[in-house]
Amino acid sequence: MTQRARLVRPQRLRLTKQFLAIRRHGRWAHGQALSLGLVPNDLPITRLGLRLQRGTKGAVVRNRAKRAFRAAYQKQQQRLAPGYDLLVVLRQPQKEARQGYEQAFLLAAKKLGILA
Secondary structure, eight states, rough: OEEEEOOOOBBHHHHHHHHHHHHHHOOOEEEEEEEEEEOOOOSSSSSEEEEETOOOOHHHHHHHHHHHHHHHHHHHHHGOOOOOEEEEOOOOOOOOHHHHHHHHHHHHHHHHTOOO
């Protein structure tokens, strides 16, 4: 049985006001596969919020895309500087989603200067 890419509760953004704070006051980097927004937090960890672009049809498609991104994120999580709230907005899912999301995430994180 394979282990699922799962973020524990303190590592996730859950409240609407947290998402809105990033949407309104965050710095953004946009790419073909995803957009990455961030705001600093006063915590020793980096938290992640994940959304799909409006219009993504089908629960199976949405869940596969989120699962693929979480797996890619967990591979690179140790390279991120702590102390940020991140919001990732995934574009339409790709066939090679995991690899595409990982490369797009690293590029956006590099643009924003949060790679440690």
